[in-house]
Amino acid sequence: MADRKAPGALAVVTEPDFEALVIGAHPDDNDFGAAGVSALWAGQGKKIAWAVMTDGTEGSEVPSADASELMLTREQEQRAACEVLGVQAVEFLRFPDGHLQNTEEARRAVVKLIRKYRPRVVITHDPTQHIFAPDPDEKPEETAYLNHPDHRATGSIVLDAIFPAAGNPRSYRELLAEGLQPYRVHEVYLFGSRQVNTYIDISSVIEQKAKGLKCHKTQFDQEWDMLKEIKEWGAGTAKEAKNKKGLEMEYAEAFRRIKLYVPKAEKAQEQES
Ligand SMILES: [Zn+2]
Numbered sequence: 001m002a003d004r005k006a007p008g009a010l011a012v013v014t015e016p017d018f019e020a021l022v023i024g025a026h027p028d029d030n031d032f033g034a035a036g037v038s039a040l041w042a043g044q045g046k047k048i049a050w051a052v053m054t055d056g057t058e059g060s061e062v063p064s065a066d067a068s069e070l071m072l073t074r075e076q077e078q079r080a081a082c083e084v085l086g087v088q089a090v091e092f093l094r095f096p097d098g099h100l101q102n103t104e105e106a107r108r109a110v111v112k113l114i115r116k117y118r119p120r121v122v123i124t125h126d127p128t129q130h131i132f133a134p135d136p137d138e139k140p141e142e143t144a145y146l147n148h149p150d151h152r153a154t155g156s157i158v159l160d161a162i163f164p165a166a167g168n169p170r171s172y173r174e175l176l177a178e179g180l181q182p183y184r185v186h187e188v189y190l191f192g193s194r195q196v197n198t199y200i201d202i203s204s205v206i207e208q209k210a211k212g213l214k215c216h217k218t219q220f221d222q223e224w225d226m227l228k229e230i231k232e233w234g235a236g237t238a239k240e241a242k243n244k245k246g247l248e249m250e251y252a253e254a255f256r257r258i259k260l261y262v263p264k265a266e267k268a269q270e271q272e273s
Pocket residue numbers: 025026029148151
């Protein structure tokens with residue numbers, strides 16, 4: 001452990017500003033994974049920020065489509081969705097879609113966001129989930145879901161940015177001059193995980209979640225009944241919450257919740273109770 005009383009030692013900020021920073025690989029990933037919890041918390045008056053790692057330029061079936069036009073259109077769609085959900089800020093890091101790597105540049109960009117918004121919770125993709133495949137003998141009609149490499153890269157970049165870099169006074173020291181102090185994230189919520197331990201009741205904001213997703217007009221057929229789909233998915237997650245934890249919810253979102261830092265006052269309370 002480094003000496004916190006050494007001459008010139010810089011205190012790490014632990015007081016959050018935003019409640020949550022949600023970081024997804026593509027425009028619409030945050031909408032699927034965490035629009036419910038974002039709208040719920042925003043509705044409680046908490047500050048929520050979203051970030052998108054890539055430029056979204058591979059999100060089209062048309063090879064000749066203009067890349068920068070598609071990028072700007074998708075960013076507008078994402079902004080519109082954030083407005084529906086009450087998300088206060090949205091950032092686009094514009095790394096190339098389909099080619100995201102856990103590089104120095106990517107980690108640094110995420111450290112900057114974490115130090116800027118000082119979120120109590122960071123929400124992102126679970127980087128450890130690669131293959132979601134049914135047993136072909138048990139479910140011969142079902143196909144596998146291979147998790148997108150950008151999703152896995154995003155999860156890795158974000159976790160590596162959270163620890164140790166965002167909270168280490170000697171990491172990215174050039175950021176100190178920009179007023180970006182080292183900051184310690186309290187919790188991480190991972191979506192797209194198979195190690196779920198936390199269910200959030202999103203019944204009161206299910207319409208908002210569907211309405212936000214519908215803003216991504218380049219991605220979904222407008223004929224598609226988004227509300228029906230999202231309700232079915234949310235109800236399936238709620239059923240899981242009932243089976244696993246005995247929770248009663250109509251619609252839910254599921255996360256793997258990881259606590260990294262517990263403020264002292266809260267720790268004392270937990271020990272008393
Ligand atoms: Zn995606």
